[in-house]
Amino acid sequence: MQFHKYQGTGNDFVMIDDRARGFDETDQPLIARLCDRRFGIGADGLILLRNKPDFDFEMVYFNADGRPSSMCGNGGRCTVAFAKYLGLIGDQTRFLAIDGPHDARVEPDGTVRLKMIDVNAPIEAEVGEEDVFLHTGSPHHIHFLDPAESPSLAEFDVYGTGHDIRYDQAYDPAGTNVNFVEIPADPAHAWPVRTYERGVENETLSCGTGVTAVALAASQRGAVSPVRLQTMGGELQVSFDQQADGSFTNVWLSGPATRVFGGEL
Numbered sequence: 001m002q003f004h005k006y007q008g009t010g011n012d013f014v015m016i017d018d019r020a021r022g023f024d025e026t027d028q029p030l031i032a033r034l035c036d037r038r039f040g041i042g043a044d045g046l047i048l049l050r051n052k053p054d055f056d057f058e059m060v061y062f063n064a065d066g067r068p069s070s071m072c073g074n075g076g077r078c079t080v081a082f083a084k085y086l087g088l089i090g091d092q093t094r095f096l097a098i099d100g101p102h103d104a105r106v107e108p109d110g111t112v113r114l115k116m117i118d119v120n121a122p123i124e125a126e127v128g129e130e131d132v133f134l135h136t137g138s139p140h141h142i143h144f145l146d147p148a149e150s151p152s153l154a155e156f157d158v159y160g161t162g163h164d165i166r167y168d169q170a171y172d173p174a175g176t177n178v179n180f181v182e183i184p185a186d187p188a189h190a191w192p193v194r195t196y197e198r199g200v201e202n203e204t205l206s207c208g209t210g211v212t213a214v215a216l217a218a219s220q221r222g223a224v225s226p227v228r229l230q231t232m233g234g235e236l237q238v239s240f241d242q243q244a245d246g247s248f249t250n251v252w253l254s255g256p257a258t259r260v261f262g263g264e265l
């Protein structure tokens with residue numbers, strides 16, 4: 001089996017060209033082993049690229065624990081870069097993912113722009129004061145750090161607090177991803193974000209659906225489209241239109257998506 005390793009701002013994926021349908025997607029131990037950083041290739045998730053009538057391709061996403069999951073924004077951007085690498089698409093595409101059709105563009109500098117689903121206005125989260133929840137293709141809890149709060153985001157216990165919120169009974173049984181955000185002095189500056197990811201069960205260097213949720217929630221705190229987000233693995237941008245009812249349309253996630261290496265198993 002041939003594999004390719006991709007990363008988008010440090011959120012990394014094992015990518016498999018499964019147009020011939022040879023990969024057993026029910027083999028969760030195999031997927032988990034391929035994603036294992038000591039016994040396998042090492043990744044936050046595994047993605048199958050498959051043929052799909054009426055679309056350029058289909059993206060099928062699994063978390064590092066081997067389970068199929070909801071939408072992955074960075075994974076979607078990496079799959080677009082992979083489809084281009086395979087010669088399947090040019091600079092524009094329309095593909096199918098678990099949350100529906102997605103348009104995407106590859107810019108001349110390699111930046112991949114991915115259109116996300118329309119998103120409802122943030123709701124007050126049941127956990128944490130002033131925390132909010134949004135579904136951007138995947139579920140996201142967002143906690144804004146009080147600028148006067150100690151510790152800072154750099155020192156914050158993302159694993160411990162993220163793990164507690166992810167497993168809080170308010171989110172039973174599906175669980176949620178959890179994002180921690182520092183409010184910048186100027187909302188036009190990049191918003192620093194760290195994310196605990198469900199299915200990886202740890203902090204990852206970046207989460208695309210997560211920063212999308214953060215950008216939309218940050219619009220209630222002075223951020224204006226396009227919003228810059230500083231993840232641990234690099235910068236992403238999110239642009240959007242806000243509707244009168246508070247919902248968001250025309251949501252685009254942009255950033256780098258890079259092939260790291262490939263190999264044979």
Ligand SMILES: N[C@@H](CCC[C@H](N)C(=O)O)C(=O)O
Pocket residue numbers: 011044063069070071072073074075138139177197198199200206207208209210
């Ligand atoms: N890293 C992803 C999100 C992947 C899905 C997530 N772990 C979940 O299970 O909801 C992204 O870039 O969006």
